[in-house]
Every structure is written in C-alpha cells, then in structure tokens.
Amino acid sequence: MGIKGRLTLLNFLQFFIWGAWLITIANYWFGNKGWSPQEFGAVFSTLGISSLFMPTLTGIIADRWINAERLYGILHLLGGVALLYLPQIDNPTLFITVILLAMICYMPTIALMNSISYTVLKNNNYDVIKVFPPIRVWGTIGFIAAMWVTNLSGSKATANQFYIAAVASFVLAVYSFTMPQCKPQNKGQKGATLTEILGLNAFKLFKNYKMALFFIFSMFLGAALQLTNMYGDRFLSEFEKVPQYADSFVVKYSTIIMSISQVSETLFILAIPFFLKKFGIKKVMLISMVAWVLRFGLFAYGDPEGGLWMIILSCIIYGMAFDFFNVSGSLFVETQCDSNVRSSAQGLFMMMTNGFGAILGSWLSGVIIGAFFTSSKGDFIWMDIWNTFAIYSVVIAIFFAILFKHKHNPEVIGKVSH
Incomplete structure (x- = not known):
C-alpha cells in the first residue's frame, strides 16, 4: 500500500472509532440504562473539557519528546481500554468519569492525525494542500461507515457500540506503530516562552x-x-x-x-x-x-x-x-x-x-x-x-x-x- 493509501486508512479508522458511538450513545444512556438527561449533558461536555487542554499538551510532547505516530498509538491504546470498560459500568457518575478518560485520549489524536498526515506527505514530496483533502474525506466516510455498522448490527442501544469502537481503536493503535516516523521537530529547542508554547x-x-x-x-x-x-x-x-x-x-x-x-x-x-x-x-x-x-x-x-x-x-x-x-x-x-x-x-x-x-x-x-x-x-x-x-x-x-x-x-x- 502506498503512502496516500496508508494515510487514507489512518483517517478512516480515526473517525470510525468516533462514529461507532457518538450519535447513538443517547439510545444506550436513556433506552438501555434509563439514566437522567441532566447527567447525560455531562457526557458530551467531556468532549469540550478534553478539547480545552489535551490537544495543546500532546502537541508540545510530540514537538519536543516523542514521535507523533508513537504518541498517537499510545493514546489510541489507552482510549480503547477505556471504551472497553464502559459497558461494565452501572453507575452514571463512574460512566462519565471513564468516558472523560476516553476523550482525554481520543480528542488530541484528531490534531495528531493531521500532524502525522502533513509530515508524511511533506517527507514524500507531496503537495499537502492538493493531496490531503481527498484523504481527509475518508475520515468522514469512516464516521458514516461506523454509524451504519452500529445500526445494521443492532447495536445502537446496546453496549456493542463501545466494543466496536474499542476494537477499531486497538487496530488503529497497532497500525499507527507501523507508520513512517514523525520525529520531534523542536527537540532541545529553547527561547520560546511558556505563553508562546x-x-x-x-x-x-x-x-x-x-x-x-x-x-x-x-x-x-x-x-x-x-x-x-x-x-x-x-x-x-x-x-x-x-x-x-x-x-x-x-x-x-x-x-x-x-x-x-x-x-x-x-x-x-x-x-x-x-x-x-x-x-x-x-x-x-x-x-x-x-x-x-x-x-x-x-x-x-x-x-x-x-x-x-x-x-x-x-x-x-x-x-x-x-x-x-x-x-x-x-x-x-x-x-x-x-x-x-x-x-x-x-x-x-x-x-x-x-x-x-x-x-x-x-x-x-x-x-x-x-x-x-x-x-x-x-x-x-x-x-x-x-x-x-x-x-x-x-x-x-x-x-x-x-x-x-x-x-x-x-x-x-x-x-x-x-
């Protein structure tokens, strides 16, 4: 498989994980568990909380200390573990806590995926502006495919949606470790203030x-x-x-x-x-x-x-x-x-x-x-x-x-x- 094909699969799996449960989790929360709407609001707020600090933090780590593709794989491995544990929970507060951990792992991988894609394309002398958008479209296709899999498998109100997402997360974690290296670009660099970083x-x-x-x-x-x-x-x-x-x-x-x-x-x-x-x-x-x-x-x-x-x-x-x-x-x-x-x-x-x-x-x-x-x-x-x-x-x-x-x-x- 060529570089563009490999990045296409990376984008597809990235959003397949999200699409497997994001749109259907309400059916599980209300239909399967019968938990309250007030608490359900906290489930989706975990996406926002994670987006406030994790993309910046992981960006700093990838820029200075760890290869982006390795950090990406580690986060998907940990996120997969959290998704795998969700169906075992019968307490809404604990469920929200675990899904927060899953989102802390998942949300920064969106930015890391973009960074990996740009780096790999540039290192192989591709025009990023021309080549990346058709690759990124497969992320949306992955999201749609996951929605269809969840629905057609009868999983939209069951715990299976989290198992589907967890399996995809583990597959992507392993796959990411086989990607071309994206080494830290600012390793040992000094001079930038904490505010700028x-x-x-x-x-x-x-x-x-x-x-x-x-x-x-x-x-x-x-x-x-x-x-x-x-x-x-x-x-x-x-x-x-x-x-x-x-x-x-x-x-x-x-x-x-x-x-x-x-x-x-x-x-x-x-x-x-x-x-x-x-x-x-x-x-x-x-x-x-x-x-x-x-x-x-x-x-x-x-x-x-x-x-x-x-x-x-x-x-x-x-x-x-x-x-x-x-x-x-x-x-x-x-x-x-x-x-x-x-x-x-x-x-x-x-x-x-x-x-x-x-x-x-x-x-x-x-x-x-x-x-x-x-x-x-x-x-x-x-x-x-x-x-x-x-x-x-x-x-x-x-x-x-x-x-x-x-x-x-x-x-x-x-x-x-x-």
Missing part, C-alpha cells in the same frame, strides 16, 4: 472588538452543534413509542438516516470557496445560523410518514449549517490574523467551538431538557425541545447580524481558498 498569546485577539465578537459567537454556535449529536438519533428512535410509526424505516434505521448529515457535509464543503468569495464571512455565517434554525425546526415538525421529507431535509441542511460555520470560520481566522499568531488563533477557534461551546451546549441542554421538557413519565417532549433550540439559533443570528461588522474583500478570500 501553550498558544496563549492568541488571547490578545480578544482586544480586537471584531475578533472578540467572532470568537464569542463561535462558542454559541459550537453549543448548537452538540445538540443534534446528543439527541438526534434518540429523537428518531423514540418514534417507536407511536404505534403507527413503530415499524417504520426511520425507527429501524435511525442512525443511517442521521448519516445523511455527514454525507451532506462532504458535499457542502465544496461550495464554501464560492459562497465566501461572493458573499463574505458575515453572510456565510448568517446562512449557517439560518440553517441551524431550519435543522431544528424541521425536526420539530417531521415524522416518519407524511413528514419524512422534513427529517431528510433537516439532515441535508446540517451539511450547510456545520461546514459554513466551521470551515468558513477557520478561513476567516486565517485571513484576519498575523502569521506569528495564526496557528494559535486556529487553536483558539477550536477551543471556543469544541471546548467552551461543547461544554455550554452539553451541560445547559441537559439541565433545560430535564427541567422543562421531560414528562412525568420520563418521556421527552421533542417538539418543544427542537423549537427551543431553533429559537436559540434565531436569537444568535439576530445579535450576530446587528453586532458583527465586517467589510467583505473577495480578493483576500480568493487568495486563501486557492
């Missing part, structure tokens, strides 16, 4: 009104992203409680229906350069926010029969909501920041979305759903839940439209996207 110098961007607003709104949109990851599959599965929908395709293959969102994501990413150049970051971000409103609103009124088109359209719109925010936001940071803080600024963008945003969305949604949108019988009031999320997105969009000021320059975007 940790990327904290990017926080000075908050002195700029426009950038501060951008990062704050990124956090609020990052919170919106967690909501469908947390509750989407569970929402579709619970149509089984309605007799006329109990045997519907949507109930039986809810995870496959949800995978349309990831398929859409791979397609909408191709449209980003056109939209950014024509409309600019503010309008593209507003399009993303409107897409989130439609994502939640269509779920509120969709059903497996006459409203199936709403569920399908909601999943398609997800691609626009996700990509127009995440990818466009990253390009905006690239065009607005000085080169000496550009990498740190990208880290800050990820910290605000996948870190603080994930914690905010996970924790707050769990509290609100548990307090206001759970019936006396323990059933979720889905229409009210999705409408509340839609209203949240509308409020964010209105404030963003009023407060965020930015003059669009098509030439700047054109240079970055080509």
Whole structure:
C-alpha cells in the first residue's frame, strides 16, 4: 500500500472509532440504562473539557519528546481500554468519569492525525494542500461507515457500540506503530516562552472588538452543534413509542438516516470557496445560523410518514449549517490574523467551538431538557425541545447580524481558498 493509501486508512479508522458511538450513545444512556438527561449533558461536555487542554499538551510532547505516530498509538491504546470498560459500568457518575478518560485520549489524536498526515506527505514530496483533502474525506466516510455498522448490527442501544469502537481503536493503535516516523521537530529547542508554547498569546485577539465578537459567537454556535449529536438519533428512535410509526424505516434505521448529515457535509464543503468569495464571512455565517434554525425546526415538525421529507431535509441542511460555520470560520481566522499568531488563533477557534461551546451546549441542554421538557413519565417532549433550540439559533443570528461588522474583500478570500 502506498503512502496516500496508508494515510487514507489512518483517517478512516480515526473517525470510525468516533462514529461507532457518538450519535447513538443517547439510545444506550436513556433506552438501555434509563439514566437522567441532566447527567447525560455531562457526557458530551467531556468532549469540550478534553478539547480545552489535551490537544495543546500532546502537541508540545510530540514537538519536543516523542514521535507523533508513537504518541498517537499510545493514546489510541489507552482510549480503547477505556471504551472497553464502559459497558461494565452501572453507575452514571463512574460512566462519565471513564468516558472523560476516553476523550482525554481520543480528542488530541484528531490534531495528531493531521500532524502525522502533513509530515508524511511533506517527507514524500507531496503537495499537502492538493493531496490531503481527498484523504481527509475518508475520515468522514469512516464516521458514516461506523454509524451504519452500529445500526445494521443492532447495536445502537446496546453496549456493542463501545466494543466496536474499542476494537477499531486497538487496530488503529497497532497500525499507527507501523507508520513512517514523525520525529520531534523542536527537540532541545529553547527561547520560546511558556505563553508562546501553550498558544496563549492568541488571547490578545480578544482586544480586537471584531475578533472578540467572532470568537464569542463561535462558542454559541459550537453549543448548537452538540445538540443534534446528543439527541438526534434518540429523537428518531423514540418514534417507536407511536404505534403507527413503530415499524417504520426511520425507527429501524435511525442512525443511517442521521448519516445523511455527514454525507451532506462532504458535499457542502465544496461550495464554501464560492459562497465566501461572493458573499463574505458575515453572510456565510448568517446562512449557517439560518440553517441551524431550519435543522431544528424541521425536526420539530417531521415524522416518519407524511413528514419524512422534513427529517431528510433537516439532515441535508446540517451539511450547510456545520461546514459554513466551521470551515468558513477557520478561513476567516486565517485571513484576519498575523502569521506569528495564526496557528494559535486556529487553536483558539477550536477551543471556543469544541471546548467552551461543547461544554455550554452539553451541560445547559441537559439541565433545560430535564427541567422543562421531560414528562412525568420520563418521556421527552421533542417538539418543544427542537423549537427551543431553533429559537436559540434565531436569537444568535439576530445579535450576530446587528453586532458583527465586517467589510467583505473577495480578493483576500480568493487568495486563501486557492
């Protein structure tokens, strides 16, 4: 297998691990264990907590002391052990603790995978900008494949989803040790301050009104992203409680229906350069926010029969909501920041979305759903839940439209996207 093929498999397995349980864990939590929604919010907040510090810490270790591919393998080995232990737990607090350990191991491997891919491609004289995106697409395909495997194997509400993820994690750990060496680039290097090493110098961007607003709104949109990851599959599965929908395709293959969102994501990413150049970051971000409103609103009124088109359209719109925010936001940071803080600024963008945003969305949604949108019988009031999320997105969009000021320059975007 050639270098590109090997990196393709690396990307595929990386996101296969995540896709095996991320979208279906709510079915296990509520359907299998019967634990509370307030505590479930803490499960997804572990992704945010891990994203606050682990990517930076492991980046420092890989830059200074340990080969990136070895550190990557060790983390997947430890993460696999944590995933393997999860099904043995009958206490929600202990479950959250162990899944936090699993995420502490997993979340930094996303950045390490990118670093390994870039290093290997450069060492083999490939054009990274041209060659890496088609390789990275296989990560999304891996995520979709795992969702399908979990659903078709009847594992979406059982402990098997964690076993599937654990096995994939062990396979990837072993495979990573066979990858070409990615040696530390800054071994023994001196002179950088602790602030620079940790990327904290990017926080000075908050002195700029426009950038501060951008990062704050990124956090609020990052919170919106967690909501469908947390509750989407569970929402579709619970149509089984309605007799006329109990045997519907949507109930039986809810995870496959949800995978349309990831398929859409791979397609909408191709449209980003056109939209950014024509409309600019503010309008593209507003399009993303409107897409989130439609994502939640269509779920509120969709059903497996006459409203199936709403569920399908909601999943398609997800691609626009996700990509127009995440990818466009990253390009905006690239065009607005000085080169000496550009990498740190990208880290800050990820910290605000996948870190603080994930914690905010996970924790707050769990509290609100548990307090206001759970019936006396323990059933979720889905229409009210999705409408509340839609209203949240509308409020964010209105404030963003009023407060965020930015003059669009098509030439700047054109240079970055080509």
